[in-house]
Amino acid sequence: xxxxPVSSSxxxxxxxxxxxxxxxxxxxxxFAHRLGFATERVEDLKTAVxxxxxxxxxxxxxxxxxxxxxxxxxxDGSGLTVCVQDQGLRPYSGHVTPGIEQRLRGDAxxxxxxxxxxxxxxxxxxxKLSSNGGNVLYMCMRRCPRA
Amino acid sequence: xxxxxxxxxxxxRVVELHLPSRLGYEKVAMDAAASLARRMGFSADRVDxxxxxLxxxxxxxxxxxxxxxxxxxxxxxxxxxxxxxxxxVADQGRKPLxxxxxxxxxxxxxxxxxxxxxxxxxxxxxxxxxxxEFTTAPSGGNQVRxxxxxxxxx
Numbered sequence: 001x002x003x004x005p006v007s008s009s010x011x012x013x014x015x016x017x018x019x020x021x022x023x024x025x026x027x028x029x030x031f032a033h034r035l036g037f038a039t040e041r042v043e044d045l046k047t048a049v050x051x052x053x054x055x056x057x058x059x060x061x062x063x064x065x066x067x068x069x070x071x072x073x074x075x076d077g078s079g080l081t082v083c084v085q086d087q088g089l090r091p092y093s094g095h096v097t098p099g100i101e102q103r104l105r106g107d108a109x110x111x112x113x114x115x116x117x118x119x120x121x122x123x124x125x126x127x128k129l130s131s132n133g134g135n136v137l138y139m140c141m142r143r144c145p146r147a
Numbered sequence: 148x149x150x151x152x153x154x155x156x157x158x159x160r161v162v163e164l165h166l167p168s169r170l171g172y173e174k175v176a177m178d179a180a181a182s183l184a185r186r187m188g189f190s191a192d193r194v195d196x197x198x199x200x201l202x203x204x205x206x207x208x209x210x211x212x213x214x215x216x217x218x219x220x221x222x223x224x225x226x227x228x229x230x231x232x233x234x235x236v237a238d239q240g241r242k243p244l245x246x247x248x249x250x251x252x253x254x255x256x257x258x259x260x261x262x263x264x265x266x267x268x269x270x271x272x273x274x275x276x277x278x279x280e281f282t283t284a285p286s287g288g289n290q291v292r293x294x295x296x297x298x299x300x301x
Contacts, residue, residue: 005217010175011165019186023162023225027179034171 008035009074014053016067016086021053024071028082035075037143044121045082045141051114052084052137060086060135079123079142088134092127160227165220166205168213168238173205176223183225184232187297196275197234197295203268204236204291212238212289222284231277231296240288 010031014020025046032042053069061067070085118125118139128136164179166172177198184194205221213219219239226233273279276293284290 005169008167008169008172010167010172011163012179013161013163015160015162017160020160020162022186023179023182026182027164027175030175030178031172034174 005075006077007075009072011073012071014069014071016057016061016064016069018054018057018063020069021050021057024053024069024084025050028071028073031073031075032080032141035080035143037080037141041141041144045080045139048118048121048125048139049082049084051118052082052139055092055114055137056084056086056135059090059092060088062089064089079140081138081140083128083136083138085130085134085136088130088132092135158229162225162227164223164225166223167217168209168215168219168221169217170206170209172221173202173209176205176221177201180223180225180232180234183227184295187227187232189232189295189297193295193298197232200272200275200293201234201236203272204234204293207268207291208236208238208289212240222286229297231294233292233294235290235292237284237286237290238288239286240284 010027012024012027014024028049029042029046032045033039037045049071053071056069057063061069067087067089072083072085074081074083118137122139122141124140126138128138130136162179162183164176166175180201181194181198184197189197201223205223208221209215213221222235222237224233224235224237226235272291272293277296278292278294280292282290282292
């Protein structure tokens, strides 16, 4: 098995347009796989990262052409932290709506579960302040030893 | 990531990727570029050609330009245009590319007798990509710019 270094990082920057989140998803998956994460965890991370990028594009950058989404992935030797940053046209509250039952009953729109999904898929996540006013969503995943 | 301007026109989109200078990380760029190329409509064999050319270019940047210094970075820029994908790979250039490296590759016969089996990367990149150009990156390092044209499906 590939023995990951003590620390390592990659940075990505994409146009703030729907569809480009797939490029981030593949790059992050490839990085996590190299670091020795189990396939199942890599799949969870892919979904979480896609949701975070979609939020950045749709909400933080309000689907404005010409803006960017920046993604940094830092491995510290035991965990991977992925930060997704937009340019903060709209601030997010970070409020997670847990109304899954309501949505299943059709009493609420099916969209808007991105943050809830992220909280379920990664080991820790939250919002950080950014110096340039953008929203920064961080997601951490610890690496469990492979069976 | 503030070293590159984003004056992309309405029909040009840029994806940037910064990697550590460590062998194996070329895979991250290969997967990202393949995802983008598939989305643009490139056929599976063209996507494979792109993956191989990109792997060679990044390996050169890590091994030669950045001389395996893990503190140095490799910058990969993928520029999406309506009819082509432009891929540039830049290192931080401790070792400039020698003109001899751009000359014809060693022959198969030579390779059998030489201890070093390398030296085919640039030849391979030229074979696989539609346009290839070796320049100096804005950061002063080596840069290879490769273009792959999107052929219309008949």
